[in-house]
Amino acid sequence: MQEVLCITKGYRIKRYFLLKSALIIATIFLFAMPASAQEEIEEIEHYVKAYLGEAFNFEGKTIRFKEVVSDSRCPRDVTCVWAGEAKILIEIFKNGKFIGEEIFSTRSQNFSLSKFFQEDFSLHAIALSPYPKTSRKIKASDYQLQFKIIETR
Known part of the structure; x- marks a missing residue:
């Protein structure tokens, strides 16, 4: 029974890191988009x-x-x-x-x-x-x- 708890606990930890990584990547893309979308002023x-x-x-x-x-x-x-x-x-x-x-x-x-x-x-x-x-x-x-x-x- 302890092994099952460890697997479940490990799954939650992996899921947390995946969500955190996805959130960081999404934030980077959101801030990078306006910089590339700006038109140059001459x-x-x-x-x-x-x-x-x-x-x-x-x-x-x-x-x-x-x-x-x-x-x-x-x-x-x-x-x-x-x-x-x-x-x-x-x-x-x-x-x-x-x-x-x-x-x-x-x-x-x-x-x-x-x-x-x-x-x-x-x-x-x-x-x-x-x-x-x-x-x-x-x-x-x-x-x-x-x-x-x-x-x-």
């Missing part, structure tokens, strides 16, 4: 330098540097509490047709263009030159905007 960056009135074309889309609406950046030869910002007006075209204009700030990290295009585009101001000085006024035609357009696919 970012394409377009770097642009444009003077006032100039445009940048990419894939049937156009961004035109129309105007510096305001420039309250702290002049180089002055110590300021706040660095200030410049506000820039851009025009947006798709396949040659005007679809809107937008004001963005040099202080904003990323400005989304998604409301104009179905794709995911954002604009990032890198620099606006020349930088102000107290000794001279900047002519509108002297402004040059450096920006980056990021397309996420």
Whole structure:
């Protein structure tokens, strides 16, 4: 009778280890599946330098540097509490047709263009030159905007 108990006990132990092993393997597969199912996101960056009135074309889309609406950046030869910002007006075209204009700030990290295009585009101001000085006024035609357009696919 003792042998029967040992066999039954051994069977329960084997069954416990089999269930535990199966549970561990199932857990590994469940966590591994989402990692392999994720699609890769590709970012394409377009770097642009444009003077006032100039445009940048990419894939049937156009961004035109129309105007510096305001420039309250702290002049180089002055110590300021706040660095200030410049506000820039851009025009947006798709396949040659005007679809809107937008004001963005040099202080904003990323400005989304998604409301104009179905794709995911954002604009990032890198620099606006020349930088102000107290000794001279900047002519509108002297402004040059450096920006980056990021397309996420």
